[in-house]
Every structure is written in structure tokens, then in C-alpha cells.
Amino acid sequence: DQQVKQNSPSLSVQEGRISILNCDYTNSMFDYFLWYKKYPAEGPTFLISISSIKDKNEDGRFTVFLNKSAKHLSLHIVPSQPGDSAVYFCAASVLNRDDKIIFGKGTRLHILP
Amino acid sequence: GAGVSQTPSNKVTEKGKYVELRCDPISGHTALYWYRQSLGQGPEFLIYFQGTGAADDSGLPNDRFFAVRPEGSVSTLKIQRTERGDSAVYLCASSLTGVRGYTFGSGTRLTVV
Numbered sequence: 001d002q003q004v005k006q007n008s009p010s011l012s013v014q015e016g017r018i019s020i021l022n023c024d025y026t027n028s029m030f031d032y033f034l035w036y037k038k039y040p041a042e043g044p045t046f047l048i049s050i051s052s053i054k055d056k057n058e059d060g061r062f063t064v065f066l067n068k069s070a071k072h073l074s075l076h077i078v079p080s081q082p083g084d085s086a087v088y089f090c091a092a093s094v095l096n097r098d099d100k101i102i103f104g105k106g107t108r109l110h111i112l113p
Numbered sequence: 114g115a116g117v118s119q120t121p122s123n124k125v126t127e128k129g130k131y132v133e134l135r136c137d138p139i140s141g142h143t144a145l146y147w148y149r150q151s152l153g154q155g156p157e158f159l160i161y162f163q164g165t166g167a168a169d170d171s172g173l174p175n176d177r178f179f180a181v182r183p184e185g186s187v188s189t190l191k192i193q194r195t196e197r198g199d200s201a202v203y204l205c206a207s208s209l210t211g212v213r214g215y216t217f218g219s220g221t222r223l224t225v226v
Binding site: 004006032034041042043044045046049089091093095096099100101102103104105106 | 117144146148153154155156157158161163168169172204206208211212213215216217218219220
């Protein structure tokens with residue numbers, strides 16, 4: 001049973017436009033959410049996170065929005081750049097409980113020239 | 114070292130053989146995690162060490178899988194009687210601050226033929 005769901009396996013966006021990646025979760029105990037980026041043959045690298053006490057966190061071109069009532073979060077990348085082409089994993093955790101991160105299946109983002 | 118190092122980067126083994134996968138965490142990181150990423154899936158939690166002890170091994174799929182971290186630094190994931198379904202990328206991560214500070218290695222791609 002997938003606790004973290006990324007329903008779009010892939011997404012193509014024109015360079016310079018906004019990329020929006022979506023994620024849903026089912027476990028209401030989750031209180032910390034993360035996005036990881038992964039290039040081929042490399043491990044996932046941390047991108048941005050958000051605590052459940054917030055509804056938005058911004059870091060440069062990356063913004064994560066959290067809608068707790070809908071159990072939904074999204075990652076916005078503006079403007080999209082060629083180097084953003086990668087697989088993006090949404091992940092969630094129960095902070096201060098067991099240090100385990102639950103990942104979604106990932107969304108492959110293609111930035112088109 | 115500067116990052117999390119995993120060796121070997123690739124391992125091909127025959128069905129039924131025993132394999133060991135090694136992880137060298139970032140120096141000083143007390144927490145160490147093993148994840149497995151199968152094709153088309155996100156990383157799935159296997160086991161978490163705090164120091165030398167396994168704090169949570171609930172993700173190990175069966176008793177063919179075992180992991181150790183005898184001196185609280187390097188960890189070895191051991192798989193007995195490998196099966197074709199064990200083929201995946203095995204990722205190791207270390208952290209000083211729990212889920213907020215995971216750093217992943219590049220992984221070991223295990224192929225069981």
C-alpha cells in the first residue's frame with residue numbers, strides 16, 4: 001500500500017516555464033515532507049523540505065506547497081532549466097519517531113529546449 | 114570522507130550465491146540507513162542503524178537479508194541465497210540529524226542472473 005503517491009510518471013516542460021510536480025499521501029501521521037532529485041547512476045540528493053506546521057517553503061527557484069486537509073503537496077520550479085531534467089521523489093516522515101523516510105515512485109521531469 | 118561511499122558500484126552474481134555490499138558513511142555520522150530501489154519504484158527502507166545497533170530492521174524483506182555495523186562506522190549489507198527478485202539498486206545514506214540531514218551514496222546496482 002503506497003503511503004506516498006506520485007501519480008505522474010513523467011512530465012515535459014518547456015525551458016523557462018513553470019514545472020509543477022504533485023504528490024499525495026495517505027498517512028495523517030506524516031509531519032515532515034521532502035523532495036529529492038535523482039540523476040542517473042547517482043544517489044538521490046535533497047532539494048527542499050517542509051514541516052506540517054507550514055503551508056509553503058521557498059528556496060530560490062524551488063517552492064513546496066503543503067495542503068494538509070487534502071493530504072497533498074506540490075513542488076514548483078520557476079523558471080525551469082535544462083539541468084532540472086531528472087527524477088523527482090516526494091518523500092514523507094514522522095519526525096522524531098523513527099527517522100525513516102517513505103518515498104513515492106518518482107516523476108521524471110524533462111525540460112525541453 | 115567527503116560523501117557516502119558504496120562499493121562495489123555494480124555487482125553481477127548468480128542465483129543462489131551470497132553477496133556483501135559495503136557502505137562507508139560520512140565521518141562522524143551516527144545514523145546509517147539502507148534502502149533498496151527496484152526498477153520503476155522509489156527507494157524502499159530496509160534498515161536503520163544508530164551507532165552500532167540496528168534501531169529499526171522492519172524493512173528487511175526476509176531472513177536472507179542481514180546488515181551489520183560493528184564499529185559504528187562502515188556497514189555491510191549481506192544477502193544469502195540471492196534470487197532474481199533481489200536485483201535492484203541498493204542505496205546507503207548517513208545522517209547526523211535524522212531525516213533532515215540524509216546524504217545518499219551513489220548505490221550498488223545488484224544484478225542476479
